[in-house]
Amino acid sequence: SYVLTQPPSVSVAPGQTARITCGGNNIGSKSVHWYQQKPGQAPVLVVYDDSDRPSGIPERFSGSNSGNTATLTISRVEAGDEADYYCQVWDSSSDLWVFGGGTKLTVL
Amino acid sequence: EVQLVQSGAEVKKPGESLKISCKGSGYSFTSYWIGWVRQMPGKGLEWMGIIYPGDSDTRYSPSFQGQVTISADKSISTAYLQWSSLKASDTAMYYCVRREAGDYFDYWGQGTLVTVSS
Numbered sequence: 001s002y003v004l005t006q007p008p009s010v011s012v013a014p015g016q017t018a019r020i021t022c023g024g025n026n027i028g029s030k031s032v033h034w035y036q037q038k039p040g041q042a043p044v045l046v047v048y049d050d051s052d053r054p055s056g057i058p059e060r061f062s063g064s065n066s067g068n069t070a071t072l073t074i075s076r077v078e079a080g081d082e083a084d085y086y087c088q089v090w091d092s093s094s095d096l097w098v099f100g101g102g103t104k105l106t107v108l
Numbered sequence: 109e110v111q112l113v114q115s116g117a118e119v120k121k122p123g124e125s126l127k128i129s130c131k132g133s134g135y136s137f138t139s140y141w142i143g144w145v146r147q148m149p150g151k152g153l154e155w156m157g158i159i160y161p162g163d164s165d166t167r168y169s170p171s172f173q174g175q176v177t178i179s180a181d182k183s184i185s186t187a188y189l190q191w192s193s194l195k196a197s198d199t200a201m202y203y204c205v206r207r208e209a210g211d212y213f214d215y216w217g218q219g220t221l222v223t224v225s226s
Contacts, residue, residue: 001170033212035153042203042216043153049210086153090211096169097143097155097211 002091004100011106018074020103022087025068030089032070034063037102038083046085047072074105082107110134112142112204112217119223120194127190128220130204137185138162141207144178144189147219148200158207159187194224 005023012018022032032050035043045054047063050070060075074081087100115129130142143158157168161180168178180187187204202220205213 031211035213037153042219044216045212045214048208048212048214054214084152088153088155088212095167097158099145099153099155102152 001094001096002089002098004087004089004098006085006087006100006103008101009104009106011108012074012077013108014077014079016077018077018081018105020072020074020085020087020105022070022072022100023068024070024089027068027070027089028066030065030091032063032065033088034061034072035086035088036081036083037086043086077105077107079107081105110206110215112206112215114202114204114217114220117221117223119225121226122194122196122224124194124224125190125192126194126222127188128202128222130187130189130217132185132187132206135206138182142180142187143205143207143213144176144187145203145205145213145216146172146200147203156189156202161185161187194222196224196226198222199224 034047036046037043046061050065051063062073084102086102111133113131138161141158141160144156146154156172157178159166159178161182177190204217206215208214
């Protein structure tokens with residue numbers, strides 16, 4: 001089955017840029033979606049189809065996808081961005097939805 | 109406004125059965141797939157399965173096939189996740205999700221915490 005690999009943790013100072021990666025075999029050929037989950041809350045979609053943002057999500061959140069790595073980029077990081085972030089794809093070969101293991105973003 | 113409202117927290121004993129629910133509103137319930145996602149304590153998200161309420165077409169993750177049953181009653185815009193015999197390892201938060209026309213989940217329920225303990 002298709003596997004998505006994320007770093008367990010990423011740390012960044014306020015105002016800096018955070019980059020969270022999601023690795024998978026030829027992931028560039030798939031659409032990647034990203035969710036933010038704050039403690040005690042349900043996940044929220046922050047980026048879909050590699051780089052699109054749902055309404056209400058700040059422009060500071062952006063995404064890219066190429067080769068074997070997709071990246072969620074958060075610019076001008078704020079304390080309120082501290083959360084777990086998950087990437088997700090649909091694997092057409094198996095008709096299964098797959099999540100990455102999640103990355104905890106810490107704002108120093 | 110699109111909403112997915114889940115049933116409340118449950119405390120059960122091993123071996124007991126359980127059915128939790130997810131009621132959709134604010135959109136055409138029969139036109140969107142509804143999925144279920146498990147999150148064990150302190151762990152990540154796991155996709156369990158998905159159903160299309162329009163015709164009850166259902167898909168399961170191999171990890172959950174045979175362990176749970178997903179169903180839907182379109183007359184009351186409600187999807188269900190059920191167990192016939194719970195185990196302690198079923199203790200988790202369960203989220204229902206709406207699949208957008210693409211392959212992502214644009215709306216999430218608030219979650220249902222299931223605790224299985226003797």
